[in-house]
Amino acid sequence: MAEQKGGTQFTLFFIQRFKGKVLFNVPMSAHTSLNIGGSADVMAFPQDEADLKDLIQFAEAKGFQFYIIGAGTNLLVRDNGIRGIVINMTEGFNGITWLDKTKAVVGAGVKLSQLLNGCKERGLGGLEFACGIPGTVGGGVAMNAGAYGGEMKDVVDGVEIAGKKGQRGFLSKTELNFSYRRAEMPRGAVIVRAHMSFVSRTPEEIGEKIKEFRERRKASAQITSPSAGSIFKNPEGLSAGKLIEEAGFKGMRLGGAKVSEAHANYIVNDDGAKAKDVLTLMAEIRDKVYAKTGVLLEPEIKVLGED
Numbered sequence: 001m002a003e004q005k006g007g008t009q010f011t012l013f014f015i016q017r018f019k020g021k022v023l024f025n026v027p028m029s030a031h032t033s034l035n036i037g038g039s040a041d042v043m044a045f046p047q048d049e050a051d052l053k054d055l056i057q058f059a060e061a062k063g064f065q066f067y068i069i070g071a072g073t074n075l076l077v078r079d080n081g082i083r084g085i086v087i088n089m090t091e092g093f094n095g096i097t098w099l100d101k102t103k104a105v106v107g108a109g110v111k112l113s114q115l116l117n118g119c120k121e122r123g124l125g126g127l128e129f130a131c132g133i134p135g136t137v138g139g140g141v142a143m144n145a146g147a148y149g150g151e152m153k154d155v156v157d158g159v160e161i162a163g164k165k166g167q168r169g170f171l172s173k174t175e176l177n178f179s180y181r182r183a184e185m186p187r188g189a190v191i192v193r194a195h196m197s198f199v200s201r202t203p204e205e206i207g208e209k210i211k212e213f214r215e216r217r218k219a220s221a222q223i224t225s226p227s228a229g230s231i232f233k234n235p236e237g238l239s240a241g242k243l244i245e246e247a248g249f250k251g252m253r254l255g256g257a258k259v260s261e262a263h264a265n266y267i268v269n270d271d272g273a274k275a276k277d278v279l280t281l282m283a284e285i286r287d288k289v290y291a292k293t294g295v296l297l298e299p300e301i302k303v304l305g306e307d
């Protein structure tokens with residue numbers, strides 16, 4: 001990309017202005033929990049808001065596409081990778097500011113597990129559902145991640161964002177208009193921090209809930225191979241896993257991709273899977289489940305990049 005679009009300015013920007021780390025030709029398989037994906041032209045790790053703003057404005061001015069990622073645990077990157085800049089939020093936005101008794105402002109790059117530990121130490125409940133969800137706070141809000149009856153929307157009051165032109169903004173919970181695995185945000189908006197509210201609970205109560213959810217997770221799915229969590233959303237009132245299992249896909253393999261034996265709504269990278277294997281398997285599942293039941297499964301994972 002640098003060569004094609006007058007790379008000198010591009011390189012100069014990163015040398016002269018950008019404070020964070022920059023990687024070129026980055027295999028996305030190393031930055032996604034599925035361990036799949038071709039290379040991204042550039043991956044930049046903004047260190048702070050000024051870095052993020054500069055980067056967005058630079059990309060906008062030069063016509064480079066940019067994509068935001070957190071921990072990459074809900075992503076499938078296609079085999080020819082990503083043309084443009086991947087903005088990785090996991091290195092610069094790692095702070096948690098605890099406010100009064102039950103509130104916190106949390107950087108987008110903070111892992112949900114780290115936040116949950118902090119909540120437990122302080123006797124703050126409400127986030128226990130997130131135990132076992134391996135993503136970041138930014139990714140969690142963007143996806144309205146949830147489990148066991150809890151969702152991010154239950155603990156998020158609003159988010160600080162960088163807009164499409166790098167400008168600062170704030171979206172309240174109402175504006176985020178959360179729904180199942182979705183938050184509404186203006187196109188290109190990057191979550192920088194989340195304002196969150198918890199409820200007072202003893203560390204013992206929190207520990208008990210976490211233990212219960214861990215056991216339930218273990219009982220429903222012991223996934224050891226690389227995955228991106230649930231592949232399809234649960235249709236209203238139904239279980240995607242059950243529909244997929246009843247359509248006969250449990251354990252089915254295509255190339256290196258396999259429908260998990262432990263939970264049919266997980267496709268795992270069993271042996272050097274390509275994105276094409278996963279996408280073909282997903283299409284077969286969707287078509288067969290639709291033909292059999294009339295239910296059209298919708299992907300939960302986000303698919304990025306080029307074939």
Ligand SMILES: Cc1cc2nc3c(=O)[nH]c(=O)nc-3n(C[C@H](O)[C@H](O)[C@H](O)COP(=O)(O)OP(=O)(O)OC[C@H]3O[C@@H](n4cnc5c(N)ncnc54)[C@H](O)[C@@H]3O)c2cc1C
Nearest residue numbers: 070071072073074135136138139140142145146147191229
């Ligand atoms: C083993 C396993 C178990 C899982 N269990 C669950 C579960 O129980 N419930 C559940 O809901 N999910 C689950 N997931 C999926 C995943 O962990 C969640 O969706 C998580 O919230 C994704 O966070 P992330 O940081 O990895 O986001 P990424 O995968 O990096 O990105 C996901 C989406 O969020 C966007 N995004 C990320 N950060 C930002 C930001 N700062 N600003 C704007 N947009 C952003 C990306 O552009 C992308 O569209 C599981 C995944 C795995 C691998």
